[in-house]
Amino acid sequence: MESEFELKLPRQFQQSLIEEKWKTLTTREFTANWQFPDQQVVSQEIPVHIKGISIDIKSRLEKPALSGSQSALELSSKGLAAELKIAEVMVDHLVERNVGGIIGRFRVQAQCKDIVLNLKSGEGQFAMKVTPNVGSTQAGANVDSVALSWNPGAWVVAGNVQCSGAEGFSDILMNEVTKITNDSASFVEPQKELIKSYVQKYLEGVTFDFSGSRKLVVARPDIEVTMSVQSFQDLGTEGLLAKGTLAVSFTRVAEDSKKVLKLDEGSAVSSSSASLRLPKDFINVVLSEAYKGNTWLHQISSSKLPGFSTIMNSRFVQLFIWPELMNYSKSAKFLFDLYSDKDVQITGKGLQYSVKTTMYAKMQAPKSGSYISFMNFTLPFNSKVTLKLDDGKVQAKFVNPTLGMTGVYDSTYISRYSPSRRFKSATIRDRIIDSLWGQSVSMTLPDIPVAEGLSLQVNKLLTTESSDLVLQLTP
Structure with a gap:
């Protein structure tokens, strides 16, 4: 795109x-x-x-x-x-x-x-x-x-x-x-x-030199972003206005969407700060491409999973809703590999979005210094998401999230350890949802390469009247 x-x-x-x-x-x-x-x-x-x-x-x-x-x-x-x-x-x-x-x-x-x-x-x-x-x-x-x-x-x-x-x-x-x-x-x-x-x-x-193509360093290695300046306008005392394109490629996506996003022509920014203006659909399209089915996998530690730590800290709670956890130390760290074979559905613009997807999670348990397959989950998820920027990191806040949960023990774990099959998914789901409400997921934004050896950091995220995105920049 x-x-x-x-x-x-x-x-x-x-x-x-x-x-x-x-x-x-x-x-x-x-x-x-x-x-x-x-x-x-x-x-x-x-x-x-x-x-x-x-x-x-x-x-x-x-x-x-x-x-x-x-x-x-x-x-x-x-x-x-x-x-x-x-x-x-x-x-x-x-x-x-x-x-x-x-x-x-x-x-x-x-x-x-x-x-x-x-x-x-x-x-x-x-x-x-x-x-x-x-x-x-x-x-x-x-x-x-x-x-x-x-x-x-x-x-x-x-x-x-x-x-x-x-x-x-x-x-x-x-x-x-x-x-x-x-x-x-x-x-x-x-x-x-x-x-x-x-x-x-x-x-x-x-x-x-302000001109030339420059690559942005992003967190995911399968996403490549190249910034190319195509024209300059000297605004005199007001400064310099550079126009160009961001080429975003997703190496794990088989077919390029070939989408071209345009800026709103009547939505110029008036600010004393340096700024980068992007089309209102930029975040929507980038995330939709980045989270197409079978193109992503995120590994999350149980210590980072909202609600899970409260279950690990109470043997009493474990006894009634997930007895198998009693065989592990309260400080044990489980791993969850999250992925999906379906495209994540994202709607919205500017700083307000809705996300709907069905995710899968492979849960791994710590055993003898390594990890083994433990449980497999199906997780239908739906939430509104609001974005804001703080200290160079974009924060996605979940509002009114809903989560379904179906879990089964991995067959190899059953054959080796004969676990208790009791697992109250509704109670566990509710604990996770309660903890997830209002929580934020943060991601560091890449620096904007203005010239060779000179990059700017994103300091603030705003929108114009037409919902175009405005990233305010600082050295």
């Missing part, structure tokens, strides 16, 4: 999701290799060329405590380590001098190569400010600003610098390097947009 869905992510909710995603930046090491354009400066009227400039950075990023009203995420470095490399600082210039009316020309050549400087610990700072960027199918970050600075004298030359050329000019060249290391503002300010672009490229790995 297939079902339409609408996923609404309000703008502020998307920003919260992205901030959660950005937290990964603080759990891994920030590394960067930034290449800068060659520079030319003038020293003593002689042009000096600085080539092959790059900075390698390693740091942890941390987020300061910010008020909830601030939408930008500010990250600053912790333990910044950096290496500044300059491939070459060189002079190649023709100098003219007028000495006593005679023009003299001579060529000045000098160079220093492969200069490496290391940043002293605690002497440098790096920070960035980023804000959410939500597109139609992707969400990521825009870099608003970056800051890189260091204290004067923060850099130490690693090893010996190899210089050659005109005598005395190596000092001029290294003096230009010293200017860089002593005045971070003069070096960084002209390069801020370039550094910003480098950081923006780095953050491309932190974006996530």
Whole structure:
């Protein structure tokens, strides 16, 4: 079967999701290799060329405590380590001098190569400010600003610098390097947009995509659910609306029903919370398919069966209604395998349903560390069911349940143990019904995969005026 869905992510909710995603930046090491354009400066009227400039950075990023009203995420470095490399600082210039009316020309050549400087610990700072960027199918970050600075004298030359050329000019060249290391503002300010672009490229790995098909993890392995987004609508300040289909397959059902469920067109959700809207018949159809005849089996412990524990706790009660239980410890745990060879009949919509079925139960008794066949039951069952959601679990509450019960001992148990055949099914049934009234069966709902590595939990279950289902979502 297939079902339409609408996923609404309000703008502020998307920003919260992205901030959660950005937290990964603080759990891994920030590394960067930034290449800068060659520079030319003038020293003593002689042009000096600085080539092959790059900075390698390693740091942890941390987020300061910010008020909830601030939408930008500010990250600053912790333990910044950096290496500044300059491939070459060189002079190649023709100098003219007028000495006593005679023009003299001579060529000045000098160079220093492969200069490496290391940043002293605690002497440098790096920070960035980023804000959410939500597109139609992707969400990521825009870099608003970056800051890189260091204290004067923060850099130490690693090893010996190899210089050659005109005598005395190596000092001029290294003096230009010293200017860089002593005045971070003069070096960084002209390069801020370039550094910003480098950081923006780095953050491309932190974006996530709303589109694509994703599988939901459900409790029953024979049921597979795939969520596929087919279209997006950017609602501006209201957020994002994604439309698509849920494909639900039941691997134990021989023939696909090929049902396609449609949303009510005039039943859009108006909410400040993230929400997933499903057709009003979604639960009805899914459960009807999931509980077709001979496709399911649930094993229940007697400790979980309403009313049974009261029988086990009283030898007096056992004596009159089920004497064979007296041969077992009061704490004995029996197993019931519930199944049916007929389709479960489910009617209703929204949060109100009626269930009618005939179930069978194979009861197993504990003997010598294992379980043996004990009794077989036929159980016609009928009840109204109301649904609600609490703490991520959907609860089905039974209202006005009726239960028939016919039980016979297993033939192998009779031949081996010759049990007392006395079994007052009506009394036992009434005890179970009394305990079942108002009881709830809970099931954890699967997370909704919004994007790779990012899922939302179902927090609340509502209905629209047309009875479409609305699942409110939280991170």
